[in-house]
Amino acid sequence: MAARFDNQRSDSMSRILDTLKEPMPELADVDEVKPEEDDVDVEDDYDDDTASDDDDTLGGKDFAMFKVLVVGMAKSGKTSLIRRFVHGTFAEIYKTTVGADYSDKTVTVDDTLDVCLQIWDIAGQDRFAHLTRRYFANADAAVIVCDITSAPTIAAVVDWKRELDACCSEDFPVLLVANKCDLLDDVPRALESGASIQKMVMQTGIEDWFRVSAKSGEKVDEAMDLLVSRMVERYRAKEAQDDADLQADAIASREIIRLDACVTPAPSRCDCS
Numbered sequence: 001m002a003a004r005f006d007n008q009r010s011d012s013m014s015r016i017l018d019t020l021k022e023p024m025p026e027l028a029d030v031d032e033v034k035p036e037e038d039d040v041d042v043e044d045d046y047d048d049d050t051a052s053d054d055d056d057t058l059g060g061k062d063f064a065m066f067k068v069l070v071v072g073m074a075k076s077g078k079t080s081l082i083r084r085f086v087h088g089t090f091a092e093i094y095k096t097t098v099g100a101d102y103s104d105k106t107v108t109v110d111d112t113l114d115v116c117l118q119i120w121d122i123a124g125q126d127r128f129a130h131l132t133r134r135y136f137a138n139a140d141a142a143v144i145v146c147d148i149t150s151a152p153t154i155a156a157v158v159d160w161k162r163e164l165d166a167c168c169s170e171d172f173p174v175l176l177v178a179n180k181c182d183l184l185d186d187v188p189r190a191l192e193s194g195a196s197i198q199k200m201v202m203q204t205g206i207e208d209w210f211r212v213s214a215k216s217g218e219k220v221d222e223a224m225d226l227l228v229s230r231m232v233e234r235y236r237a238k239e240a241q242d243d244a245d246l247q248a249d250a251i252a253s254r255e256i257i258r259l260d261a262c263v264t265p266a267p268s269r270c271d272c273s
């Protein structure tokens with residue numbers, strides 16, 4: 001188990017370090033890209049801590065790293081949701097995310113497992129698409145964010161899901177969060193948006209969705225907990241499969257040895273004469 005942890009941890013870490021080290025020549029153009037409003041934020045205000053800092057707290061526990069993409073149309077509240085989930089804070093000021101931003105949070109699943117969520121905040125504007133799709137590689141799950149008060153952001157969920165389907169595996173967990181539910185004070189409007197999201201979720205095959213508010217914090221942790229449990233199910237199923245494969249290999253190699261041992265030795269002399 002420890003060996004598996006070490007391998008998995010170093011694989012994941014080297015993957016993420018490779019991504020971080022990769023030069024982003026396109027970012028040279030970013031200064032020329034005019035933000036829609038306010039400042040462009042190349043955001044270094046998240047925790048820079050990487051999961052390797054947690055080594056001494058691991059004890060005998062298993063530890064897994066999950067890469068989570070957060071996508072959705074600009075201004076739907078991706079950055080705010082991540083900030084709420086990771087830091088427990090909220091800011092009204094809007095700053096465009098350029099390319100992608102990274103933060104992480106370690107979550108205790110149970111007595112046997114801790115997970116580090118490596119959360120990638122992917123810029124929603126089409127003009128950054130050439131910068132951001134590279135981050136889709138090796139993701140373990142995605143959160144699609146829409147603004148529950150904005151029909152275009154809800155409609156855009158279909159495109160984001162299609163894009164994720166094209167880049168990621170079949171059983172990849174995708175969670176939809178309909179953000180800004182604090183702005184829905186009108187019941188008929190809330191019901192109407194709920195019905196349209198439910199219909200879209202069924203069409204796209206998204207399994208789970210939540211109404212949340214990054215501003216108040218409502219349902220943010222519940223939504224993320226569900227996503228973590230989906231990833232943990234997948235992780236444990238894969239672990240069990242790896243164990244079964246290892247056992248099958250061990251049995252197969254024992255069988256080979258036994259067959260070798262049973263080979264009748266050839267007669268040392270020919271007595272046909």
Ligand SMILES: Nc1nc2c(ncn2[C@@H]2O[C@H](COP(=O)(O)OP(=O)(O)O)[C@@H](O)[C@H]2O)c(=O)[nH]1
Nearest residue numbers: 074075076077078079080092094180213214215
């Ligand atoms: N009322 C309200 N405003 C929000 C909420 N989440 C984000 N916002 C605001 O919506 C704007 C866009 O949020 P941001 O997280 O930057 O969106 P992003 O472009 O998807 O990353 C900002 O002004 C936020 O303060 C929310 O839950 N409720």
Ligand SMILES: [Mg+2]
Nearest residue numbers: 078079096097
């Ligand atoms: Mg953002």
